[in-house]
Amino acid sequence: MTLPPSWDINQERMVEEQLIPRGITDPATLQAMRTVPRHLFVDDAMASCAYGDYPLPIGAGQTISQPYIVALMTQSLQLQGHERVLEIGTGSGYQAAILSRICEKVFTIERIDSLLVRARKTFDRLHYHNIISRIDDGTAGWPSEAPFDGILVTAGGPKIPEPLIEQLADPGRMVIPVGDQYLQELQLLEKRDGAVSVSTIEFVRFVSLIGAHGWAN
Ligand code: SAH
Numbered sequence: 189m190t191l192p193p194s195w196d197i198n199q200e201r202m203v204e205e206q207l208i209p210r211g212i213t214d215p216a217t218l219q220a221m222r223t224v225p226r227h228l229f230v231d232d233a234m235a236s237c238a239y240g241d242y243p244l245p246i247g248a249g250q251t252i253s254q255p256y257i258v259a260l261m262t263q264s265l266q267l268q269g270h271e272r273v274l275e276i277g278t279g280s281g282y283q284a285a286i287l288s289r290i291c292e293k294v295f296t297i298e299r300i301d302s303l304l305v306r307a308r309k310t311f312d313r314l315h316y317h318n319i320i321s322r323i324d325d326g327t328a329g330w331p332s333e334a335p336f337d338g339i340l341v342t343a344g345g346p347k348i349p350e351p352l353i354e355q356l357a358d359p360g361r362m363v364i365p366v367g368d369q370y371l372q373e374l375q376l377l378e379k380r381d382g383a384v385s386v387s388t389i390e391f392v393r394f395v396s397l398i399g400a401h402g403w404a405n
Contacts (some may be wrong), residue, residue, distance in 0.1 A: 195227060198239035202226075206241050207259050214263040220289040221259050226252075228310055229280040248300045250395055252280040253342065257374075257392060259286075261340055264363045264376055264389060267291045271337035274355070276326030276397070281307030283342055284319050294319045295333050297326035299398065327399035329355040336360065344372040344394035348386075349401030358382060365394045369403065 199222055207221060227238035229252060234244055243251040253261075261283070265273065271291040275284050278298035284307070288294045296319060298304040304323055311319050322330075326341075327349040334355035341352070344365035356362050359380045365372035374389040396403045 202239045212259045216290040217263045220286045229282040246280045265338040273338040274336040277342035296321045325399035327401035343397035345397035345402040
């Protein structure tokens with residue numbers, strides 16, 4: 189696909205001004221942020237703001253995260269390329285697209301049908317064929333495809349859903365916002381040699397994780 193040169197400039201500026209100065213150093217993450225066309229994941233009317241330093245609405249009351257947060261969550265998984273990664277909350281599909289450039293296969297679950305329909309069209313348009321998606325309550329995970337080397341939850345819940353801890357491989361890493369419905373801690377859960385440890389990356393604000401192991405609504 190050919191893009192006007194201005195998109196390339198915006199992508200490069202996003203990396204140079206928003207990501208590198210804030211500590212995004214993983215080469216694979218930076219390369220994915222440089223190449224995935226973020227403007228195709230938002231409405232045409234917002235395409236010119238797609239590379240701005242903020243989240244944007246994507247319909248159905250949901251948002252595509254700020255580029256820095258997408259990069260931070262991706263980098264925190266420390267992917268090498270061979271991994272199978274589960275994402276909860278497909279939304280626009282942008283985060284799944286970034287992951288798909290740096291791991292083997294992405295499994296992504298969304299609970300709102302209209303969002304997944306649109307995200308799938310964008311994946312097809314970009315020929316990102318290693319993203320498998322489905323409509324469901326992602327707080328229950330995807331048992332038939334488990335275990336996952338990485339799990340990334342892009343909506344905030346009251347606690348880390350137990351099924352996701354069970355479906356994480358050993359070794360494995362999960363990144364998830366945990367807190368109330370206004371402010372959350374971005375937590376990193378690491379599983380290694382049968383032990384689980386949790387640390388906080390930073391404070392964030394995400395839309396709600398709604399489901400059996402999340403918020404009721
Ligand atoms: N990763 C997305 C961010 C979308 S916002 C992107 O890159 O655009 C978070 C998404 O999580 C919303 O689309 C919301 O509908 C979805 N969501 C919330 N609870 C969910 C659940 N239990 N299972 C699956 N998706 C959920």
